[in-house]
Amino acid sequence: xSISVNQITKSYQQQKALxxxxxxxxxxxxxxxxxxxxxxxxxxxxILTTYLPATEGVAKVNNxxxxxxxxxxxxxxxxxxxxxxxxxxxxxxxxxxxNSKIYKVTTTRIEEVIExxxxxxxxxxxxxxxxxxxxxxxGLACALLHDPKVLILDEPTTxxxxxxxxxxxxxxxxxxxxxTVFLSTHIMQEVEAMCDRVIIINKxxxxxxxxxxxxxxxxxxxxxxxxxxxxxxxxxxxxxxxxEVKNLVGFVYQLTFDTTNDMRPAIFDFANENDxxxxxxxxxxxxxxxxxxxxxxS
Ligand code: ADP
Ligand code: MG
Numbered sequence: 102x103s104i105s106v107n108q109i110t111k112s113y114q115q116q117k118a119l120x121x122x123x124x125x126x127x128x129x130x131x132x133x134x135x136x137x138x139x140x141x142x143x144x145x146x147x148i149l150t151t152y153l154p155a156t157e158g159v160a161k162v163n164n165x166x167x168x169x170x171x172x173x174x175x176x177x178x179x180x181x182x183x184x185x186x187x188x189x190x191x192x193x194x195x196x197x198x199x200n201s202k203i204y205k206v207t208t209t210r211i212e213e214v215i216e217x218x219x220x221x222x223x224x225x226x227x228x229x230x231x232x233x234x235x236x237x238x239x240g241l242a243c244a245l246l247h248d249p250k251v252l253i254l255d256e257p258t259t260x261x262x263x264x265x266x267x268x269x270x271x272x273x274x275x276x277x278x279x280x281t282v283f284l285s286t287h288i289m290q291e292v293e294a295m296c297d298r299v300i301i302i303n304k305x306x307x308x309x310x311x312x313x314x315x316x317x318x319x320x321x322x323x324x325x326x327x328x329x330x331x332x333x334x335x336x337x338x339x340x341x342x343x344x345e346v347k348n349l350v351g352f353v354y355q356l357t358f359d360t361t362n363d364m365r366p367a368i369f370d371f372a373n374e375n376d377x378x379x380x381x382x383x384x385x386x387x388x389x390x391x392x393x394x395x396x397x398x399s
Contacts, residue, residue: 102125102126102127102128102161102164103126103127103128103129103130103162103163103250103251103281104124104125104126104149104160104161104162104251104281104283105124105125105126105159105160105161105164106122106123106124106125106145106149106158106159106160106161107123107158107159107160107161108121108122108123108157108158108159109121109122109123109145109148109155109157109158109159109160110122110155110156110157110158111141111144111145111148111153111155111156111305112156117305118141118144118305119141119144119145119148119155119305120304120305120306121157121158121306122141122145122158122302122305122306122307123158123307124300124307124310126281126283127281128250128281129280129281130281130282130297130298131273131274131277131281131282131284131295131296131297131298132282132283132284132296132297132298132299132300133284133285133286133291133292133295133296133298133299133300134146134283134284134285134286134300134302135285135286135287135288135289135291135292135299135300135301135302135393136285136287136301136302136303136397137287137303137397138287139304140287140302140303140304140305140397141302141304141305142255142256142285142287142302143183143255143256143285145302146180146253146255146283146285148160148167149162149167149178149253149283150167150174150175150178150180150253151167151168151171151174151175154168155167155168162174162177162178162251163177163250163251165177176204176247176249177249177250177251178249178251178252178253179243179244179245179246179247179249179251179252179253179280180244180252180253180254180255181237181240181241181243181244181252181253181254181255181257182240182255183255183256183259183285185236185237185240187228187236187239187240188228189227189228189229190227190228190229191227191228192224192225192226192227192228193215193220193223193224193225193226193227193228193231193239194211194215194224194225196228196239196243197211197214197215197239197242197243197246198211200243200246201246204246204247206246206247210246210248211246214242214245214246215242217242217245217276218238218239218241218242218245218272218276219238219268219272220235220238220239220242223235232265233260233261233262233265234261234262234264234265234268234269237257237258237261237265237269238269238272240257241254241257241269241272241273241276245276249280250280250281251280251281251282251283252276252277252280252281252282252283252284253283253284254273254282254283254284254285255284255285256285256286256287257269257273257284257286258270258286258288258291259286259287259288270291270294270295273295274295277295284296289389289390289392289393290390292313292389293313293389296313297312297313298310298311298312298313299311299313299316301393301396301397303396303397303399308396308397309392309396313389316389316392317361317389321344321357321358321359322357322358322359322360322361322363322364322384323355323356323357323358323384323385324355324356324358324364324365324368324382324383324384324385325349325353325354325355325356325381325382325383325384325385326353326354326356326368326379326381326382326383327351327352327353327354327379327380327381327382328352328354328372328377328378328379328380329352329377329378329380330352330377330378331352332352332354332377334346336375337354337356339371339375340356340364340367340368340371341364341367342358342359342360342362342364342367343356343357343358344357344358344359345357352380353381356368363384365382365384368382369382
């Protein structure tokens with residue numbers, strides 16, 4: 102297990118930022134840590150990176166306890182903090198070489214991460230001259246310097262414009278192929294774009310922990326239809342995969358299917374074969390975004 106979190110609680114004075122949370126992350130997984138602002142994401146990440154002590158519970162990285170093996174844990178982890186502080190007056194290569202001294206990294210490795218994070222054309226520029234997207238690359242480059250097995254990225258895509266967003270996502274996915282990645286975000290689409298699995302946190306508690314394939318598979322399909330005539334529930338059962346029928350108003354029905362295949366053509370066929378006039382047909386998107394809203398609305 103690359104990361105294991107067991108009953109971690111963190112209190113800031115009276116306030117519980119994390120309330121007995123547990124999860125495991127296997128080697129090679131890219132896991133999204135999703136939650137609204139103030140949910141406790143950064144707090145959890147600071148505990149894993151040994152920057153903050155937990156109030157209760159045990160957290161391990163590569164089987165090393167983060168409280169008793171701080172130095173070793175730091176060697177296994179590459180951390181991109183939420184508000185990554187950079188020296189704007191420094192040049193990119195200079196900054197990386199400055200940071201590399203902490204881990205005794207070779208100059209060859211510095212050039213490797215510059216190449217890997219697409220910073221070659223900018224390596225001789227001042228950090229202050231660069232866009233937010235390139236600054237995030239520098240942060241990632243720093244996190245990668247000592248070639249850690251585990252990457253902990255706190256909101257790596259927040260504040261980027263749409264083009265930068267796509268580039269950083271791709272970069273994270275590509276470096277993530279050989280590493281275990283735990284990244285936080287408050288945006289569901291980020292998880293969909295990058296992750297194998299999502300752990301959703303709300304008010305310091307885990308409210309969901311699932312593989313994205315499972316989440317997608319569980320999606321129900323809801324279609325609203327209106328006919329020109331009343332239709333009995335039993336009659337609707339002629340449509341395949343139908344799970345539930347609800348009469349909303351008049352001759353408007355809400356049909357729920359337990360498949361992700363688009364069932365609209367089947368409804369057309371059903372209307373046709375039974376000489377029914379279909380007045381309205383609307384697919385309601387119950388996507389991951391609305392699931393996230395449901396889970397974090399209280
Ligand atoms: P997230 O990263 O999900 O936005 P944080 O982990 O930063 O959430 O914060 C979780 C909760 O803990 C918030 O209510 C925040 O105000 C509180 N908090 C975070 N850091 C501190 C601190 N150093 N002192 C007091 N409260 C804090
Ligand atoms: Mg945060």
